[in-house]
Amino acid sequence: MQVTRLTFDRFRNLKAGEWEPYSGVNVILGENAQGKTNILEALWLFTGGKSFRGAKDSELVAFGEEQSSLAMNFIAEGREQNAEITIKSRRSAVLNGVTQTSASKLAGVFCGIVFSPAHLSLIKGAPLERRRLVDAAYCQLRPAYVKTLTEYSRVLTQRNALCKAKNVGDAAEELMELWDRQLAQIGCRIIHARQRYIKKMTPVAREIYHGLSSGKEEFDLQYRSAVDCGEEETAAEIAVKLYAVLREHHREDLAAGFTTVGPHRDDIEVLINGHPARSFGSQGQQRSAVLAMKLAEASLLEEVTGEKPIALLDDVMSELDLSRQEYILNHIRDWQVFITCCEPTPLMRDGKQFSMKNGILST
Ligand SMILES: Nc1ncnc2c1ncn2[C@@H]1O[C@H](COP(=O)(O)OP(=O)(O)OP(=O)(O)O)[C@@H](O)[C@H]1O
Ligand SMILES: [Mg+2]
Numbered sequence: 001m002q003v004t005r006l007t008f009d010r011f012r013n014l015k016a017g018e019w020e021p022y023s024g025v026n027v028i029l030g031e032n033a034q035g036k037t038n039i040l041e042a043l044w045l046f047t048g049g050k051s052f053r054g055a056k057d058s059e060l061v062a063f064g065e066e067q068s069s070l071a072m073n074f075i076a077e078g079r080e081q082n083a084e085i086t087i088k089s090r091r092s093a094v095l096n097g098v099t100q101t102s103a104s105k106l107a108g109v110f111c112g113i114v115f116s117p118a119h120l121s122l123i124k125g126a127p128l129e130r131r132r133l134v135d136a137a138y139c140q141l142r143p144a145y146v147k148t149l150t151e152y153s154r155v156l157t158q159r160n161a162l163c164k165a166k167n168v169g170d171a172a173e174e175l176m177e178l179w180d181r182q183l184a185q186i187g188c189r190i191i192h193a194r195q196r197y198i199k200k201m202t203p204v205a206r207e208i209y210h211g212l213s214s215g216k217e218e219f220d221l222q223y224r225s226a227v228d229c230g231e232e233e234t235a236a237e238i239a240v241k242l243y244a245v246l247r248e249h250h251r252e253d254l255a256a257g258f259t260t261v262g263p264h265r266d267d268i269e270v271l272i273n274g275h276p277a278r279s280f281g282s283q284g285q286q287r288s289a290v291l292a293m294k295l296a297e298a299s300l301l302e303e304v305t306g307e308k309p310i311a312l313l314d315d316v317m318s319e320l321d322l323s324r325q326e327y328i329l330n331h332i333r334d335w336q337v338f339i340t341c342c343e344p345t346p347l348m349r350d351g352k353q354f355s356m357k358n359g360i361l362s363t
Pocket of ligand 1: 011012013030031032033034035036037038039059060061062063315340342356
């Protein structure tokens with residue numbers, strides 16, 4: 001995947017213009033509030049996703065303007081393609097001259113991964129964020145997994161409603177068992193999928209982390225579940241255990257008013273040198289861990305699609321020492337990478353530096 005040209009008009013603070021990025025590492029340098037993140041955000045929209053800053057579409061249009069337009073030429077599947085995005089109150093897209101039913105249809109055609117400082121909450125934040133990372137990444141590999149997640153959440157809502165009703169009569173007990181069985185049948189697939197994904201991701205992330213820390217630190221990921229099951233267990237074996245755990249928790253769940261165990265409560269522990277990064281990781285270690293996971297996600301995506309996604313790394317350098325910065329600049333090979341930073345990067349050997357000032361990008 002390679003962006004050959006990006007054009008922007010009335011997008012955030014960017015002055016209407018055109019940019020031909022380099023095929024390798026692109027560093028976008030500039031002081032605060034100049035438009036560095038804005039240009040990454042423009043690139044990201046071509047993945048079909050929403051702004052990685054959580055902005056509404058209308059917030060992307062330059063102040064005082066009605067609509068914004070973006071266009072991109074890129075190489076994917078070995079050929080030149082082009083896409084256009086128009087943002088009014090909502091986004092619309094055209095791909096290779098064909099109007100799409102929705103801008104999200106660009107997903108899968110143009111792929112990217114993004115690191116933003118907000119993603120540091122992956123380490124510090126609630127388990128939900130880590131589950132989401134793994135679930136979203138697995139959905140990209142196996143689209144049918146979306147349905148499993150939706151089905152699980154539907155049955156969970158029903159079981160939770162019963163827990164909240166606190167009705168412990170015989171009929172309720174029977175109904176509860178019915179939900180237990182269904183939840184176990186679907187939930188086992190989620191636990192199994194996450195374990196498989198983590199097993200694939202860990203060695204890749206570990207190798208990247210090893211490089212980032214100059215071989216001084218070890219990275220590891222572990223799936224933590226109330227269901228005690230090993231990596232090698234089949235979905236059917238996990239279902240039996242999950243069913244037993246759900247049954248054991250009837251009284252607790254009725255008291256709590258919701259389902260207290262299951263894959264919706266599981267966590268993914270990030271370990272550095274064997275210690276949880278959440279409690280013991282330094283700022284630089286936490287940043288390195290998130291980056292290693294994001295880059296590993298890109299590698300796994302490449303395995304399936306045969307295409308390396310572009311990497312958007314927003315403000316990744318701060319809090320990293322020189323050897324970690326050097327690794328990012330020089331060891332992410334054969335990828336098109338976009339890195340924003342405020343300080344010049346003398347460590348870069350092969351790559352291009354651009355400067356962003358007041359919404360204008362120059363070489
Ligand atoms: N819709 C908009 N219209 C016009 N300007 C906007 C719009 N949205 C944001 N801006 C402005 O864009 C400017 C640059 O934002 P951006 O987040 O890209 O800065 P940055 O260069 O990444 O800075 P930092 O180094 O602080 O992260 C900000 O001053 C912001 O006010
Ligand atoms: Mg920024």
